[in-house]
Amino acid sequence: MKIVVCIKQVPDTTEIKIDPKTGTLIREGVPSIINPDDKGGLEMALQLKEEKGAHITVITMGPPQADLILREAFAMGADRAIHLTDRKFAGADTLATSYALAGALKKLDFDLLITGRQAIDGDTAQVGPQIAEHLDLPQVSYLEDLKFDGEKTFTMKRHIEEGYQILEVEAPCVVTVLSSANTPRYMSVGGIVDAYQKEVEVWGKDQIDVDETLLGLKGSPTSVHKAFARGLKPAGELYEVDTDEAVGIIINKMKEKFIL
Amino acid sequence: MNFSLTKEQELFQQMIRDFAENEVKPLAAEVDEQERFPIETVEKMAKIGIMGIPIPKQYGGAGGNNLMYSMAVEELSAVCGTTGVIVSAHTSLCAAPILEHGTEEQKQKYLPKLASGEWIGAFGLTEPNAGTDAAGQQTTAVEDGDNYIINGSKIFITNAEYAHVYVIFAMTDKSQGTRGITAFIIEKGTPGFSFGKKEKKMGIKGSATNELIFENCVLPKTNMLGKLSKGFGIAMKTLDGGRIGIAAQALGLAQGAINETVKYVKERKQFGRAISAFQNTQFQLADMNTKTEASRMLVRKAAYKKDNKIAYSVDAAMAKLYAAETAMEVTNKAVQLHGGYGYTREYPVERMMRDAKITEIYEGTSEVQRMVISANMLK
Ligand SMILES: Cc1cc2nc3c(=O)[nH]c(=O)nc-3n(C[C@H](O)[C@H](O)[C@H](O)COP(=O)(O)OP(=O)(O)OC[C@H]3O[C@@H](n4cnc5c(N)ncnc54)[C@H](O)[C@@H]3O)c2cc1C
Numbered sequence: 001m002k003i004v005v006c007i008k009q010v011p012d013t014t015e016i017k018i019d020p021k022t023g024t025l026i027r028e029g030v031p032s033i034i035n036p037d038d039k040g041g042l043e044m045a046l047q048l049k050e051e052k053g054a055h056i057t058v059i060t061m062g063p064p065q066a067d068l069i070l071r072e073a074f075a076m077g078a079d080r081a082i083h084l085t086d087r088k089f090a091g092a093d094t095l096a097t098s099y100a101l102a103g104a105l106k107k108l109d110f111d112l113l114i115t116g117r118q119a120i121d122g123d124t125a126q127v128g129p130q131i132a133e134h135l136d137l138p139q140v141s142y143l144e145d146l147k148f149d150g151e152k153t154f155t156m157k158r159h160i161e162e163g164y165q166i167l168e169v170e171a172p173c174v175v176t177v178l179s180s181a182n183t184p185r186y187m188s189v190g191g192i193v194d195a196y197q198k199e200v201e202v203w204g205k206d207q208i209d210v211d212e213t214l215l216g217l218k219g220s221p222t223s224v225h226k227a228f229a230r231g232l233k234p235a236g237e238l239y240e241v242d243t244d245e246a247v248g249i250i251i252n253k254m255k256e257k258f259i260l
Numbered sequence: 261m262n263f264s265l266t267k268e269q270e271l272f273q274q275m276i277r278d279f280a281e282n283e284v285k286p287l288a289a290e291v292d293e294q295e296r297f298p299i300e301t302v303e304k305m306a307k308i309g310i311m312g313i314p315i316p317k318q319y320g321g322a323g324g325n326n327l328m329y330s331m332a333v334e335e336l337s338a339v340c341g342t343t344g345v346i347v348s349a350h351t352s353l354c355a356a357p358i359l360e361h362g363t364e365e366q367k368q369k370y371l372p373k374l375a376s377g378e379w380i381g382a383f384g385l386t387e388p389n390a391g392t393d394a395a396g397q398q399t400t401a402v403e404d405g406d407n408y409i410i411n412g413s414k415i416f417i418t419n420a421e422y423a424h425v426y427v428i429f430a431m432t433d434k435s436q437g438t439r440g441i442t443a444f445i446i447e448k449g450t451p452g453f454s455f456g457k458k459e460k461k462m463g464i465k466g467s468a469t470n471e472l473i474f475e476n477c478v479l480p481k482t483n484m485l486g487k488l489s490k491g492f493g494i495a496m497k498t499l500d501g502g503r504i505g506i507a508a509q510a511l512g513l514a515q516g517a518i519n520e521t522v523k524y525v526k527e528r529k530q531f532g533r534a535i536s537a538f539q540n541t542q543f544q545l546a547d548m549n550t551k552t553e554a555s556r557m558l559v560r561k562a563a564y565k566k567d568n569k570i571a572y573s574v575d576a577a578m579a580k581l582y583a584a585e586t587a588m589e590v591t592n593k594a595v596q597l598h599g600g601y602g603y604t605r606e607y608p609v610e611r612m613m614r615d616a617k618i619t620e621i622y623e624g625t626s627e628v629q630r631m632v633i634s635a636n637m638l639k
């Protein structure tokens with residue numbers, strides 16, 4: 001089986017600072033990691049490899065520093081790594097990102113494409129599903145578990161608000177994975193020693209199947225109007241009253257806020 | 261001259277720190293309190309290759325180097341001194357001499373099992389009457405056809421009952437003194453080989469320390485490590501390498517104590533302000549950090565020289581001497597800066613101070629390191 005995992009380098013913090021002038025993320029000085037959902041996706045691929053045998057390719061689109069997460073993926077057990085990097089990709093929103101990734105994925109042969117559910121910096125959860133649309137492949141999002149019958153069929157456990165769905169899907173397909181699906185392994189020492197001896201394939205726009213005008217900032221219909229940190233909520237109001245009176249106060253408050 | 265880690269070493273440091281923080285640190289207090297060998301940690305370390313860092317890939321190791329190995333012992337010891345010495349004794353004192361002096365057959369037989377962590381290694385040199393004076397070996401190995409018959413005992417042996425393979429030393433010719441000592445590889449379960457009492461220790465309490473007893477223990481000649489009568493040299497060379505590991509353990513303990521202390525002095529308030537606001541606290545911290553960083557430079561220099569096949573025995577002695585004395589001083593100061601709380605087991609610095617003391621004693625006391633260093637100056 002051939003598996004491709006999309007991984008993204010993200011700043012290691014939940015408190016992302018935003019440049020008030022440009023509305024974009026300030027990445028300087030923040031350590032970078034593999035996006036947690038993507039690491040869960042890579043672990044899922046590695047477990048499939050151990051159980052059924054598989055060849056795993058990891059791919060990322062990002063600046064030159066993103067090389068680090070591909071080395072980390074090698075050290076965890078990935079077989080091949082592709083780094084999409086080109087000035088023309090810069091400033092991409094989710095559509096332009098998924099378009100470029102899809103352009104690269106068209107060059108690869110795979111039975112299963114894994115992405116994370118969402119990146120902790122952008123948090124849109126759009127890239128995985130968009131890739132599936134660009135490639136016209138079936139997609140299942142929010143995976144907690146996945147089994148392969150060894151031939152063509154995957155059995156998937158999909159996390160939904162009310163519980164779970166169990167689905168059977170045939171290869172090739174796209175899935176988006178939750179970090180809660182598993183506990184990713186540590187890089188192995190031997191894997192780290194090899195990671196910098198292996199080759200990361202670097203692809204620019206000319207190596208992939210895309211229309212240049214749909215890439216990067218130019219190809220991004222999203223424009224950030226304003227980004228701001230949400231202010232602190234004021235302290236709540238406290239009433240010491242009996243139940244009947246309390247219900248009255250709550251109903252009035254809800255009417256005030258147009259909830260009722 | 262280059263003081264930076266390579267990208268590979270940085271990635272390694274990130275992994276080992278994560279591992280130490282998430283897998284080792286949570287058990288450290290319990291392992292100490294219960295004097296329990298953390299076998300589950302060894303299994304986890306084995307899985308990702310920490311038990312075979314400097315062993316070449318062809319023998320099932322990770323194919324890393326001594327610098328990486330020293331970084332691993334440092335990071336593990338920063339959260340748990342016990343775990344640091346388990347890895348150090350296993351790697352430096354058992355796998356390394358087999359790699360360096362073993363026959364191809366011995367390497368094939370033992371290294372893959374040791375490097376994968378399936379087996380743990382140990383080293384038996386010290387005897388009740390042969391400590392610093394290691395030449396005073398009383399354990400004997402008497403030739404008997406294709407075998408040697410071993411009689412005697414070893415004390416204070418790290419990893420003891422938890423190990424599967426031991427590099428030991430015995431007199432094959434008492435009349436020859438150090439030139440009559442030979443090294444052997446012995447497996448657990450060999451008839452006539454048993455364990456004596458378990459030591460109750462001040463620190464590194466989770467590390468197993470026992471006596472090894474040999475009573476008419478029959479060892480095939482193929483278990484001789486290196487050549488007949490070359491054991492003393494093998495022991496000394498092995499200890500040179502081991503000192504890098506113990507220096508790294510001491511370094512880790514010092515760094516771990518600093519990490520805890522920096523956190524504590526910012527939180528603890530007296531006289532209406534954090535105790536970090538007092539100049540005494542600041543100056544103590546500055547001294548602790550400077551000496552620890554100096555230890556790190558010595559450790560890495562010794563490891564670098566070993567990796568590059570440059571004579572490193574004096575460097576290893578300096579690294580161990582300085583890092584061990586620094587660990588003792590720094591952990592002592594760490595307890596002092598924690599006040600009464602530091603004297604209790606509520607805070608890890610109490611354990612770190614107890615753990616630090618052993619680094620001045622085993623694999624050559626600080627006095628021995630001074631002998632090695634000065635002998636080289638005066639020769
Ligand atoms: C409103 C908005 C404005 C933005 N503006 C800018 C901007 O001005 N400049 C700029 O540089 N970026 C900008 N971005 C960056 C945006 O974060 C990237 O396009 C990002 O790669 C995709 O969005 P996401 O992080 O929400 O990923 P999600 O859709 O949440 O990610 C889902 C999964 O897709 C995969 N994936 C996502 N991105 C990549 C990747 N690059 N490589 C490999 N796999 C990937 C991962 O598996 C990930 O888990 C903007 C995003 C948004 C939402």
Ligand SMILES: Cc1cc2nc3c(=O)[nH]c(=O)nc-3n(C[C@H](O)[C@H](O)[C@H](O)COP(=O)(O)OP(=O)(O)OC[C@H]3O[C@@H](n4cnc5c(N)ncnc54)[C@H](O)[C@@H]3O)c2cc1C
Pocket residue numbers: 349382383384385386390391392393415416417418419461469618621622623624625626627628
């Ligand atoms: C927890 C622990 C684990 C150990 N693990 C191992 C192991 O795995 N394998 C192993 O073989 N051994 C091990 N040892 C033994 C250790 O290496 C010895 O304890 C150490 O070498 C000192 O020997 P000794 O205890 O006999 O002290 P002694 O040699 O009796 O020393 C006592 C004091 O005299 C000093 N001294 C001795 N000779 C001189 C001299 N010529 N000049 C100046 N001062 C001198 C010493 O420095 C020391 O301060 C371990 C010990 C401990 C406590």
